[in-house]
Amino acid sequence: MENRFGRAQMNLKELASKLGLSPTTVSRALNGYPEVNEATRERVVAAAKRHNYRPNARAIRLATGRALAVGHVIPLNTRSEIMNPIFADFIAGAGDVYSRNGYDMILSIVADEAEEAAYRDLMSRGTVDGVIVHAPKTNDPRIRVLKDIGLPFVVHGRASGAELDYNWVDVNNRRAFQRATEFLLDLGHRRIALVNGLEHMDFAVRRRIGYSDAMDTKAVAVDPALLSSSEMTEINGHRAAEHALSLPEPATAFLCASMLQGMGVRRAIEGRGLRMGRDVSVIIFDDDLSYLRNGEDVPIFTATRSSVREAGRLSAEMLLSVIAQPDSPPQHRLLEAELILGQSTGPALAP
């Protein structure tokens, strides 16, 4: 094959003939097999470099029967909830691992009703060796599908209610929100509003449970008027806070599922002439996104923090290990979020 400039792409056979060796030996030399003389190996490696030889990926894939690629299937229609800010950072973490291991990362944007077909396709056409499942819902059907077709996968998050065991990497959302709630309770807050994500998402459910567990333990009644659940946008955060602050017994503290919601809450607080951290406390869940930093040297928001980029890295590593040993028992990795102190929390004011 030639590129448009007529320079022929060097291939195995040609390189071998230049060296006066068989393709077999050259291949083995380059791939580090033992049955080749050290001297000839060096000769081969040098020649490969000199002639700028790169093995053709398409041929390797066909010959080995491996795709050397992993897939990330992104549902499209589900408005924003997945194609969300999280995603870019997760991908960055995972992609780093892939390229370090010679794997390609394939992104499939797919209408969400076609997601199952997409998995089957990726599998049977042999485009990928495994996939990462994003944004699991409670009782997510994709897990069964993937088990059925035998495509290795790792879930970022968990799908409670799934009867099957599977590989996952997740943050301990319940515990994070429990701790954050306890912290606010310790500061004397009782009217704590939860500004949650959409509660058909698994992580949102766990967060609410963590919140109410903490409230229950301290025997503080959960007021449904203080609970909200919506897409994690600035506007929704603002709206939720407007509501919670206008109650007869207004909220004195907020627990937000995302940075963006937290920004909306802050706007509502300041819009009322109050000051965050003094009049009203706020804790957010901070995914440590590269372009949405929680302050610089000193954090603005008190937050439970867990890097989604790191989660991407871990998920990718787990997936590669599953691909290497498909019959190993399911792996789990539960990450603990750290509670970091910012300027957005303070003791509850005497009423």
Place this chain on the structure above:
Amino acid sequence: MENRFGRAQMNLKELASKLGLSPTTVSRALNGYPEVNEATRERVVAAAKRHNYRPNARAIRLATGRALAVGHVIPLNTRSEIMNPIFADFIAGAGDVYSRNGYDMILSIVADEAEEAAYRDLMSRGTVDGVIVHAPKTNDPRIRVLKDIGLPFVVHGRASGAELDYNWVDVNNRRAFQRATEFLLDLGHRRIALVNGLEHMDFAVRRRIGYSDAMDTKAVAVDPALLSSSEMTEINGHRAAEHALSLPEPATAFLCASMLQGMGVRRAIEGRGLRMGRDVSVIIFDDDLSYLRNGEDVPIFTATRSSVREAGRLSAEMLLSVIAQPDSPPQHRLLEAELILGQSTGPALAP
């Protein structure tokens, strides 16, 4: 090949023998070649469906010499400026086009000093048929590299100073900022602060030019104290506004390169007890991101808007057409941003 359940993957040869036909005919029938009887074609298609046959992508790629994939190379180290919120939406738009055309989208996360090597690799190993270049800098060296190695590409944005012609899709950033500035000038504003992105990025330069062009035309002097340039984060927006509002002659209007900066500016305004849209005007550039909406029914910020998702779609289409006809002359697509009126602008107050 068998999957882990022992079900053999159907392949061409087997399907052909089941049908009593040659692989050639079956292949032709499935790929819509004319030299096959309509009746047998139907028979083949039916059998393919019945036996759940999917052609092996690896074999197709090797046989045809095409990768059926396009690459997006994302520089990693450049702190945040690229792995930015824009990215997810752009990818969503592009990926949609790819999957509709049977192409895979490959993401390469690569340390930015290794980017050139990454392109060479993608090319010579045959993993992709073309690439999209993201976030061009002024006089971006990548363009020369890609021309050299003969890999089809489309740039999202432009790299001024490049002496070569190349394919690009870009927003008319200069014009958008010129119009926005004119609009503020028409409202009577004279102290207009520009909260720009990092000015080694091409788009940021163009935006500044648009801004100063408008100022010059109206013979309003550009005060360097009102210009700032930094990563497009909320915090930087806040900082820039704090500064511009604390000048002896404070800014009465802001022009922000991004939504996040705009949010920071708003926070600074409201933090001073002023009201956005009445006391201080703000215009942002709105990339129409799916998770960072500018209000819902009625926009919050007055903005110059251009959907980055749409840009992704157009870039992808252009790239596929370039791949199909590599020797066609370079294509350009300049998108005009629309100026939409929100609640963040109003007439300048009498001093």
Place this chain on the structure above:
DNA sequence: TCATCCACCTGAAACGTTTACGGAGGCTTC
């Protein structure tokens, strides 16, 4: 001295498609 073994290398098949080339049979055309 001869069988055995080891280190190193080769030939050829395989992976699952596409596609250049060819060929058989029926139909037109004169």
Place this chain on the structure above:
DNA sequence: GAAGCCTCCGTAAACGTTTCAGGTGGATGA
């Protein structure tokens, strides 16, 4: 009735690797 054409299909080579099954020559051991 033969030449030519068209329709439909098959054979086999290609794509560029990996890898199985050997093979050669020299060293080793009895």
